[in-house]
Every structure is written in structure tokens, then in C-alpha cells.
Amino acid sequence: MLRVKPIENRDYELIQKAEKVIEDNYRYGRHHIGSAVRTTSGNIFSAVHVEANVGRITVCGEAMAIGKSISEGEHEFDTIVAVAHPHPHESIEKCWVVSPCGMCRELISDYGKDTDVIISYNGQLVKCNVMELLPEKYTSDTE
Template sequence: MISTGVAAVPIPADMSTADAELLGLAQDLLRRVWVAGRHEVATALRTADGGVFTGVHLEGSCRRSSICAEGVALGAARAGLDPAAPLLVDAVVSVQVKPADTFRIIAPCGVCRELISDYSPDATIWLTGAVGPVRMRALDLLPEKTVRAW
């Protein structure tokens, strides 16, 4: 567990109330479960039907066994849907703690960008750009991605 003194991310002016809720949930989750080197990222996402799901990064001893918070949240979302319903994600927010005891919004890694865009290419992904948090469409994070026909 991390200190309650870790500064929250200021809500960006253009962030919707629903996405701000995701940001708060991700920060709250990481406050509860953070362990250096083990659980350093938390994700909250919202599906098209309004469901909200969270996940936490699980670090493995051989790196390759590690699982990103985004993948955990996507799996939880899939498990929470009717088997016949597609996994459609509206928005994803992931956070980690900077060394200065401040939360920050982070972009999904390359593998998670692929995973999110495979299921929901139009999902909004929040990340921190040069001037602060910005939103991008999942597919726009992967220029020239080959779109797979499932």
C-alpha cells in the first residue's frame, strides 16, 4: 500500500465525468494494492454497456510471465459480459506513481495497445502527452496496424 499523501492527477478540463470516474477508480485501486516491483500500475475501463472494470499489473519473476493491468481489466470485462456480447470498450485509464509521489496517467504498452485495438479500435485511451493528459483513439496509437478479421 502506498502513502495516502500521493498526489492525485488533476482532472483534465476536457475529461468527461465518466472518464474522471475511471481515473479516480484506477488511483484508488493503486493506492490499495501498490507494491514496488510487483503491482505498480492500475487500470479502469468502461465498456459500451456502461460496465466498469479494473485491473492491476502483476509482475512475474521471469518478466515474460508478467501481466499488464490493461489485460487484467480487459479479461475481467470479458468475463462480466454475456457470452454472446462483443467486448466493446469505450474508455481506458491507467495510472502509476511517479517517484515524486504523484500519480500519472500512462499509455498502454505496445502489447496492450494491440490487445485493446483488437477488441475496440475506437476506444478512448487516456495518456500523458507533452503538455499533460490527452485522449487518443486506440487504433491511432498503432500507425499502420493490420486490422485482424475475427
């Protein structure tokens, strides 16, 4: 059973930042996921995912937001979220929160085991620690 926490007002701001970055930059076949990360200092960094024709080299929105944060000198993370933008052929009208993929779960946990992730769970938005989403995380012998 996943241990979850209710989201707070400041988490809605994080979701809105993720929605804004993808709404401003959505391009069919190029960018359809937006992400935002809040650092422990309270700053928010948002970014879109970068799609590639060869799927293996696509860079997820969470990785882009974390990279943007780190590039600006912020290395400690509080909460992260990703949202999907509807495609033109879909009957969905607005963005929705999506869970991080497996590689993003690894990346988020590599850079902050205490980082919370906003997800949709049992029909509602909640937060959980990234390690809840990645049981038995891979570690090297040096960790």
C-alpha cells in the first residue's frame, strides 16, 4: 500500500507551473510533457520534455527540470510533478498529472531520496516520497 500525503496549496502552484510551461511550449510530436520541481529553498524550475525520433534519446520533463535547477545552482529538491498536454486528436481539454516513468523515478531518487512526487492515486492528487515509487532501488557497492 502506497503511503501518501495530501497536497498543499503550494503544490497546486507547482502543478500550475508545469501546466504553464507545456501550454506555452506544446508542439505535437516534440513536447507534450511539462514538469516543475520545487527546491528546498522554495524556488521552482519548470521545463518540457524533449522528444526524439529515436525514443531512447528522448529526455523526460522531470530530467529537464532537475537539470535546469542544478544548472542554476539549486541541488536540493522538495517536490516534483509532471503533467501531460492533450494532443489535438484527443477529446481532453486540459493537462493532467502523470506519474514519472521508471527512469525518472531512478533519476529523482538519485538526486534526492527525500523528494516528494505529486501523482494521481485512487482518483485524487497526492504526494508520496519517490522511494515509495521505487522499492528496492538499485545501488552500487560504493553506496
